[in-house]
């Protein structure tokens with residue numbers, strides 16, 4: 089036989105041009121960030137539009153340019169190369185610094201907004217354009233948040249361009265953030281309606297079932313207000329059980345939710361930092377269920393109080409509610425939840441705190457068709473799945489004994505299945521029967537016991 | 540209390556220990572010279588590439604062993620005294636056993652190439668090899684890898700992740716062509732080239748040359764070509780590690796000889812995993828050695844039964860293996876010969892992207908499927924295994940192929956195209972895809 093010449097369709101070789109593109113992207117982004125910091129001093133006041141472009145505009149453009157070369161650098165596939173050598177993604181100096189910076193931002197946002205006042209003013213033009221109103225700190229926060237999801241979503245799409253589940257899922261969180269958590273609330277304000285987030289509901293957005301909020305909505309917004317209240321209640325009491333039954337909690341946590349959206353995009357470079365020890369799992373169960381109890385009690389107190397016209401509990405229920413708002417709403421979900429991404433992984437809040445995740449988790453565990461199926465005896469116990477699980481689930485512990493993974497915390501992001509080098513894992517909605525395939529004799533299934 | 544001593548904490552030794560602990564209360568001691576704690580050898584590459592830390596490739600947390608009363612000793616066993624039922628450690632201390640399991644794994648083959656012991660030349664098997672590799676590949680730009688097998692391509696991928704230019708010397712006409720059929724081999728070879736590796740086919744290593752500093756500076760091939768490099772990875776396969784057994788009364792050939800129960804010639808001495816040679820398999824054939832993660836696990840599971848008084852014969856079941864060639868996942872089931880035999884037919888389908896393919900091997904007489912290879916499409920192990928075991932006809936298998944698909948949700952499905960190709964290849968064939976039922980899911984629980 090004559091030797092065959094094999095022609096690949098394309099050869100990926102180290103290309104210095106790509107490096108130049110990436111560096112320029114980084115340069116542009118850093119320039120944007122420089123201007124952003126400069127704006128803190130109030131420089132922007134002269135020409136806000138120009139500075140909005142110089143700061144946000146350049147930062148965003150730079151970030152996009154920075155992420156594009158990955159497309160031409162290597163064939164599509166899982167590339168987690170050097171993640172644990174990179175100071176930013178492996179809790180090195182840069183990682184800690186990033187954590188401190190994000191945390192400081194949250195601290196100023198919640199308690200020292202005057203410190204970032206000039207940033208708030210910076211987004212005034214955008215706020216007028218979208219909401220016909222001047223910006224406040226929450227608009228600034230929303231803008232940062234949405235941009236983070238969109239830009240890092242793009243990066244995620246490039247990284248997982250070979251994986252349709254990841255593509256569609258990422259587009260979904262980008263869509264819900266931009267539409268439901270940014271543009272629609274802005275439009276509502278533009279038309280003088282109460283700002284409302286249709287993609288959040290009780291008990292994550294705990295106020296939405298508080299008597300005060302319901303009162304406010306129905307009194308100020310008439311029919312629309314009633315619809316908002318109805319929508320929130322329907323999501324909590326109908327969508328949560330029904331959709332979780334068919335798809336598992338992922339329908340919300342990794343497809344719709346904004347907290348999840350940020351974790352899945354901006355948090356993706358840190359997902360492997362989630363602690364997957366048994367100890368962490370124990371703490372998680374205590375802590376997330378305590379938060380759930382806390383929010384249920386708070387809500388019940390508020391209703392009791394309102395039903396009794398404030399006589400029974402007086403100020404107590406209000407105190408409960410503000411304590412919850414401070415500890416859980418601000419400190420936990422904001423500071424720890426996002427600020428600690430670079431040191432504790434991307435899903436700290438979702439895993440240890442979110443009461444809605446706890447509720448969704450109950451359904452996922454006890455009444456759902458969702459599971460992660462393991463493929464026969466193919467697992468080589470490599471640990472990629474456990475390492476890249478943002479919820480700190482020790483996926484390998486199940487996979488290596490051929491057991492399906494059904495855990496209340498699993499958000500169904502599908503990354504375990506994506507990084508598994510042996511194709512062992514598959515997210516599936518199947519029949520309920522046989523979902524828990526507790527292997528009776530542990531691993532001794534491959535031999536002798538067939539048929 | 541009976542004392543079970545296991546030499547080697549790889550998958551075979553550890554599976555034995557864990558299974559025995561489930562069934563029995565005997566004292567268990569595992570001795571290994573490589574690490575104290577069990578780790579996944581198959582995942583060493585990911586540590587080098589920075590996907591994981593060493594800690595992440597340990598399948599059990601460190602507290603696990605004490606909790607399960609499995610004592611771990613980090614030491615080298617230097618001799619086995621079967622008369623007095625003792626093993627001796629490097630520090631001359633002795634450990635008595637009632638039952639002994641030898642699970643010492645493999646060692647990298649050496650071929651006596653000139654220069655194979657030079658600094659900068661190494662194989663890749665153990666954690667120590669990984670540490671050496673870190674040293675050897677610091678600040679280098681060119682490497683040569685010799686031997687086109689599974690470890691070779693992993694090593695190539697590892698070096699590539701550090702931006703080291705890899706020249707891959709493969710003796711066969713295409714990558715792994717001694718195991719994979721021609722088209723499969725070409726598909727993988729093309730993928731290797733796509734990554735920008737310099738894949739040299741039909742080329743053998745002649746010698747390795749040293750530079751002035753005494754380290755490797757280049758290799759010479761059998762074609763007389765000199766290739767510059769600062770590192771040479773030798774991955775021409777492995778052989779059973781029987782160093783410590785050789786001078787004992789335990790019978791060895793190329794490996795530790797065992798019967799279907801993993802018993803050696805000496806009572807109360809057993810062996811499992813990479814280090815064994817199966818006495819009952821055809822002499823001289825490759826089936827006498829099972830040097831895989833999966834088989835190591837199955838050996839351990841079977842042997843544990845015997846150790847706990849339930850003497851159990853080893854039956855491997857339908858053969859399977861899997862690997863990942865750079866980005867292409869590969870699964871194989873049953874028997875797929877590199878060259879079609881006279882009494883069998885090979886059916887092969889390849890996606891135009893050249894990154895996905897399937898191959899089915901079936902008997903000419905009754906059309907029963909005896910083997911399958913898949914590339915870039917995941918299929919269900921249980922179902923393929925069942926089909927092979929039940930001797931399903933190729934027509935049945937193809938028509939029901941969707942049921943076995945294990946790709947993530949939303950992935951493009953190719954079963955229709957596969958069937959179409961079969962119908963085209965075979966005059967008069969008119970197979971139609973049966974729609975997948977959810978049945979396959981609940982069916983899973985029977986196993």
Ligand SMILES: Cc1cc2nc3c(=O)[nH]c(=O)nc-3n(C[C@H](O)[C@H](O)[C@H](O)COP(=O)(O)OP(=O)(O)OC[C@H]3O[C@@H](n4cnc5c(N)ncnc54)[C@H](O)[C@@H]3O)c2cc1C
Pocket residue numbers: 468546547548549550551552570571572573574580581582583584614615616617642643644645663664665690693780783811812813814829830831832833834835861862
């Ligand atoms: C890089 C690489 C990738 C692989 N990938 C795959 C894969 O994808 N799929 C697959 O199926 N297989 C794979 N394999 C093969 C698989 O890892 C082995 O078959 C398996 O690990 C063998 O397990 P074992 O328990 O028999 O031996 P080992 O894992 O080799 O364990 C034996 C242990 O015994 C110790 N030991 C030996 N002698 C002594 C002594 N005298 N005293 C004390 N301790 C001693 C050794 O140090 C070693 O730690 C791969 C192997 C390598 C090297």
Ligand code: SF4
Pocket residue numbers: 466467468469470471472473474483484487488507508509510511512513
């Ligand atoms: S990534 Fe896959 S092979 Fe590795 S431990 Fe997880 S399930 Fe097993």
